[in-house]
Amino acid sequence: MTNRLQNAPTRRLACARCATVFACNPSGPCWCAEETFRLPMPADGGECLCPTCLRKMAQQAARAAAS
Ligand SMILES: [Zn+2]
Numbered sequence: 001m002t003n004r005l006q007n008a009p010t011r012r013l014a015c016a017r018c019a020t021v022f023a024c025n026p027s028g029p030c031w032c033a034e035e036t037f038r039l040p041m042p043a044d045g046g047e048c049l050c051p052t053c054l055r056k057m058a059q060q061a062a063r064a065a066a067s
Helices: 051-066
Strands: 011-014 021-024
Touching: none
Parallel strands: none
Antiparallel strands: 011 021
16 A cells, blocks of 8 residues: 555646746645745635745845835
């Protein structure tokens, strides 16, 4: 018997901002969980951003909080 969770394929998502295709692994450790910054998850729960856009948004949020 195989463990379905361990063998779950990585999902491929398109960035909501730049349409870059990136991988997401909802059943295991995802790259976004290893990022040091924290962002509120999308309210509608449907849109994910690629690593590049996520970092850009984090920088903008940090600037907005500092001003
Ligand atoms: Zn993007």
